[in-house]
Every structure is written in structure tokens, then in C-alpha cells.
Amino acid sequence: MVASGARKEQIVATASELFRQRGYHATTVRDIARELDLQGGSLYAHIDSKDAVLREIVARAAEAFFAAVEQLAGEPWPAATRLRAMIHAHIGVVTSRLNDATVFLQDWRYLEEPGRAEILRLRDAYEALFRQVLAEGIAAGEFTVRDPRLASIMLLSGLNALPGWFRPDGALSADHIAAEYAEMLLHGLSVRPLADEEDDR
Amino acid sequence: MVASGARKEQIVATASELFRQRGYHATTVRDIARELDLQGGSLYAHIDSKDAVLREIVARAAEAFFAAVEQLAGEPWPAATRLRAMIHAHIGVVTSRLNDATVFLQDWRYLEEPGRAEILRLRDAYEALFRQVLAEGIAAGEFTVRDPRLASIMLLSGLNALPGWFRPDGALSADHIAAEYAEMLLHGLSVRPLADEEDDR
DNA sequence: CAGGATCAAACAAGCGTTAGTTATTGGAGT
DNA sequence: ACTCCAATAACTAACGCTTGTTTGATCCTG
Structure with a gap:
């Protein structure tokens, strides 16, 4: 030590x-x-060691993600509202702790055991937060999606690719991106057939 | 040589x-x-050289993606239909050429110049295929999404994360995943307010 | 003057790559 | 049919360099 x-x-x-x-x-x-x-x-x-440094960076990012999102998942709100808040929070972490978050998302697999296995467990627990909210939203009739696991994977895939193109000094703010992403994910790209404006936002 | x-x-x-x-x-x-x-x-x-091998793998994958998707983008179909077909085709390439596609998506940035810059150009041209269809869909009133660039990025982010979790011998077939992804992306996770069933599929 | 921080130097191991040598093989010419 | 040759492909060995890490001396600073 x-x-x-x-x-x-x-x-x-x-x-x-x-x-x-x-x-x-x-x-x-x-x-x-x-x-x-x-x-x-x-x-x-x-x-x-170099590996210990990677371990520390990854651990910090993991903590930041849980700290920002975990509580929101359990709030007594409609699932759609919770999901929207979680999307904002997740994107907030990625953009405000860009270095740690990017390393976490891109280099966790180079961790030596047993650190790697530990992170794998954390990742699944984190994804489960989204899966859970999605499942509850389905049960409550808020969501039409069939498979909450597939939905949580797709959703997080979209958010986690942010480091590949987000530029802190670019034209798109983190909040703007979060709002647009949430909109697209919740309501889809297509027009809603036979429907007019909604309110949820 | x-x-x-x-x-x-x-x-x-x-x-x-x-x-x-x-x-x-x-x-x-x-x-x-x-x-x-x-x-x-x-x-x-x-x-x-080792780099030349990487270059070849990445080039093969890029060709496969263009070969599968480019033509679909120009078909005289509604934008939603084209987009659905492009999603299926893209996922088809990722899953059927899993090695090449994964390396393309995950290691392209380790290419030495000028190969790296070349691939960057190809990636943008490929994303433009999706961006274009999205923009046309907006113009035609088929899509409600505001920013076709953001939409194409989110869409491709979801598809390109497949190598991280897809298992060829798993329970979910490529076609099943493609259909579910297309459904979620086009119509969203939420219920459509004031609407009943649609037909487009 | 003690203790932590930094240095220069070296370590063993591993990297991508090259050189020179030895098998293996498939015709061409008698 | 049988030799001989040229080509191909593999091997062993080494190159020069970089890697992560350790060691022991030296420097600062409180």
C-alpha cells in the first residue's frame, strides 16, 4: 500500500x-x-500499480453513477417521470465527469481480476435499476415495450455512447441532449398514429 | 507487400x-x-504488419455495412419502412460478422494514420445514410423527432453496442432483436396517448 | 535533521519485426 | 519415372525498443 x-x-x-x-x-x-x-x-x-489506478478511476465512476441514479429509481413517481429523471442524471454524470465515466465505459474490461468481475456485478446492478423502473412502468400500463431487459440495454447503450461524440464546449448542452434523448426514447421517432399532443413533459 | x-x-x-x-x-x-x-x-x-491486419479487418467490416445498408436508404419507400429495413440490415451485419464488426466498432481508433482518418470519413458517410432518411421522414411528416443528427447518433449507438452483449448462441435471435429495437425506436417505450393500434409493421 | 518526494538507472519481460536457415512441395526437363 | 530447381512456408534466433516496476541515492522542506 x-x-x-x-x-x-x-x-x-x-x-x-x-x-x-x-x-x-x-x-x-x-x-x-x-x-x-x-x-x-x-x-x-x-x-x-497502473492497474490500481484504473481500478480507482472505474470505482469512482461507478460510485458517481449510483449516487446520481439509485435514489431516483425508488421515488414514488410515475415510471415515465422516474425514467426521464434517471436519463438526465446519467447523462449528467457522463458529461460532468467525462474522463472517469469514459474510462469506466471503455476500459473496464482491462481490469485484472478480481476487480473486473466486481465491476461486472456493479454494471448489472446498475442496469437493473433501469430494468426495474421499466418493468414497473409496464405493469402500470405506462409503457408498451415488451422486454424490459432489451429496453434497458438499448436505452443505456444510447446514453453510454455519449463519450464518443459529446464535446463539453460544443453547441449541445448536456441538458439539451438529455431532454431530446428522453423524448425520443419515450415517444419514439415516428408520429403517433391517430394521436395529437401529449403532456407528460 | x-x-x-x-x-x-x-x-x-x-x-x-x-x-x-x-x-x-x-x-x-x-x-x-x-x-x-x-x-x-x-x-x-x-x-x-499488425496494423495492416487491423486495417484489413476494419475495411472489411466497413464494406459489409455499406453493402448491406446503402441501397436500402435510397429505395422509394416511406422513411419509416426504409429505416426499419436499415436497422435490420445493420444488426444483420453486426451479428453475422461479429468479429470484424466488433473490431471495427471498438478498435478503429488504434489505426495508424492515414487509415484512421479514412475510417472516420467512412463512419460519417455511413451515419449520413441514416441522418438522410430521418431528415426525409421529418420533411414528409412521418417523424416527429426534432434533430436528425441526434436521432441518428442515438439510433446507431444502440445498434453498435450489440457486440457488448449479443451472444450468437443466446436466446435472442438477430431478427428478434432487430424487430424489437425498430419497434422501440420508432414508437417509443411509452404508451401512445389517445391512440390505438397502428399498422406500419 | 528526519521524512517524504523525486531522480537516475536499471531490471526482467514482452513487444513488433527482421534475418538467415531449413523443410516441404510441385512442376520442367531429360 | 526420376532428378533437379525454384518457390513457398515455416523455424530459430535475434534485433532494438518499450513496458511496468524496483532500487538506492539525492534533494528539498518543515
């Missing part, structure tokens, strides 16, 4: 940015050090 | 499978060779 000071924070943050940009395996521990004007070996006064 | 025999085919196919499973950088040229009971160096009688 090893110290946990402010320098370590810089190292993890720098690693998070480089992992996001280049991927875990294409980033060298010397790359990370150079960014902080250090020698490669100097990092090891603060970290245990 | 170097021969293009049947052995090369095996090498590229093996590389495609390993790249899919472990990722490009986590796969060694000696790993590929071992799978074929060869020594690492022996591959170089058939290939130019």
Missing part, C-alpha cells in the same frame, strides 16, 4: 484524462508522469 | 477473433500465431 496525498489525486486525474483520450493500453505510465513533469518511476511513491 | 493466400485469410480471421475478445493492444502477434500453431515471426511471410 502507499500514501494517499494530493499528488496521488493529480496522478489519477491525469491518468483518467489520458486513458480517455488514448485508451488504457495505449497510455504509458511514463506518459502520465511526463504530463506532471515527473519521471515514470516517481509515480510509484504514490500508486501501487 | 506480401502474398495473399489462404493462410493469410486464417491469420486475419484469427486476429479478428482475438482482437474482438481482448482488444487490439492486448492481443500479441504471438497470440495470433499460437492459435494457428505457428511462431510469431512466421506471420510476416503473409502480412505486412
Whole structure:
């Protein structure tokens, strides 16, 4: 084990940015050090291993996602309202913690065991939050979708691809994207046959 | 340059499978060779470089996607019908050419220039096929979605995450998934307020 | 002056790739 | 039919470089 000071924070943050940009395996521990004007070996006064840094980044992102979404899933609201809030919250985490979230989504599979298996479990528990709300919405007659598992996968797939194209200084704000995504997911791309305006938003 | 025999085919196919499973950088040229009971160096009688193998896999996948989808986009059908067909075709490629498609979607960014830039151009041209159909559908009053770019991104994000969870020997067939995805994307997860059954399918 | 942070240097291991050599093979010429 | 040759494909071995990590000395700073 090893110290946990402010320098370590810089190292993890720098690693998070480089992992996001280049991927875990294409980033060298010397790359990370150079960014902080250090020698490669100097990092090891603060970290245990490259894998431990990845583990920490991924763990942070996972915590952020749960902290933002878990409670919303249990609120006493209509399922559609909860789902909308969860979509906003999830996108909020991806966009506001872009480095950690991207690394989590893109490099978790390079974790060494048993960390990898642990994250896999967390991912499923997280997806279950959405699955659950979808299932409840179906039971309540709010949703027409047939398979809540398939729906939760598709929904999260859309949200989790954000790091591939979202630009923090771009024209589309996180809130705008969240609102549009929620609209498209809940009501679909097509016109609603034989229907006029709705209200739910 | 170097021969293009049947052995090369095996090498590229093996590389495609390993790249899919472990990722490009986590796969060694000696790993590929071992799978074929060869020594690492022996591959170089058939290939130019590891990067060239990746380039070939990615190029094959790109061709497959265009071959399956390009024509459908221009058919004289309603936009919703075309979009449905394109979703089926895209998922068909992902599931039937799982190795190549996964590597294309997951490792294209590790291509060396200028191959990487070229693929980036192809990706945009491909997304434009969907964007175009969406825009035409909006113009024709078939779609309510506001931003065809955002819609095409969300749609393709959902489809392109398939390699992360699809299992060829699983319970869900490619056609089943495609039908469900198309349904969810076109009509949304929610009940359609003030509407009854539709027909389009 | 003690303790943490950083350095330079090295470590063993692994990387993609090349070179030179040895089997294997399928015709061409007698 | 049988040799001989050229080509092909594989091997062993090594190259030069990079990887993650460790070591022991040196520097700062409180």
C-alpha cells in the first residue's frame, strides 16, 4: 500500500484524462508522469500499480453513477417521470465527469481480476435499476415495450455512447441532449398514429 | 507487400477473433500465431504488419455495412419502412460478422494514420445514410423527432453496442432483436396517448 | 535533521519485426 | 519415372525498443 496525498489525486486525474483520450493500453505510465513533469518511476511513491489506478478511476465512476441514479429509481413517481429523471442524471454524470465515466465505459474490461468481475456485478446492478423502473412502468400500463431487459440495454447503450461524440464546449448542452434523448426514447421517432399532443413533459 | 493466400485469410480471421475478445493492444502477434500453431515471426511471410491486419479487418467490416445498408436508404419507400429495413440490415451485419464488426466498432481508433482518418470519413458517410432518411421522414411528416443528427447518433449507438452483449448462441435471435429495437425506436417505450393500434409493421 | 518526494538507472519481460536457415512441395526437363 | 530447381512456408534466433516496476541515492522542506 502507499500514501494517499494530493499528488496521488493529480496522478489519477491525469491518468483518467489520458486513458480517455488514448485508451488504457495505449497510455504509458511514463506518459502520465511526463504530463506532471515527473519521471515514470516517481509515480510509484504514490500508486501501487497502473492497474490500481484504473481500478480507482472505474470505482469512482461507478460510485458517481449510483449516487446520481439509485435514489431516483425508488421515488414514488410515475415510471415515465422516474425514467426521464434517471436519463438526465446519467447523462449528467457522463458529461460532468467525462474522463472517469469514459474510462469506466471503455476500459473496464482491462481490469485484472478480481476487480473486473466486481465491476461486472456493479454494471448489472446498475442496469437493473433501469430494468426495474421499466418493468414497473409496464405493469402500470405506462409503457408498451415488451422486454424490459432489451429496453434497458438499448436505452443505456444510447446514453453510454455519449463519450464518443459529446464535446463539453460544443453547441449541445448536456441538458439539451438529455431532454431530446428522453423524448425520443419515450415517444419514439415516428408520429403517433391517430394521436395529437401529449403532456407528460 | 506480401502474398495473399489462404493462410493469410486464417491469420486475419484469427486476429479478428482475438482482437474482438481482448482488444487490439492486448492481443500479441504471438497470440495470433499460437492459435494457428505457428511462431510469431512466421506471420510476416503473409502480412505486412499488425496494423495492416487491423486495417484489413476494419475495411472489411466497413464494406459489409455499406453493402448491406446503402441501397436500402435510397429505395422509394416511406422513411419509416426504409429505416426499419436499415436497422435490420445493420444488426444483420453486426451479428453475422461479429468479429470484424466488433473490431471495427471498438478498435478503429488504434489505426495508424492515414487509415484512421479514412475510417472516420467512412463512419460519417455511413451515419449520413441514416441522418438522410430521418431528415426525409421529418420533411414528409412521418417523424416527429426534432434533430436528425441526434436521432441518428442515438439510433446507431444502440445498434453498435450489440457486440457488448449479443451472444450468437443466446436466446435472442438477430431478427428478434432487430424487430424489437425498430419497434422501440420508432414508437417509443411509452404508451401512445389517445391512440390505438397502428399498422406500419 | 528526519521524512517524504523525486531522480537516475536499471531490471526482467514482452513487444513488433527482421534475418538467415531449413523443410516441404510441385512442376520442367531429360 | 526420376532428378533437379525454384518457390513457398515455416523455424530459430535475434534485433532494438518499450513496458511496468524496483532500487538506492539525492534533494528539498518543515
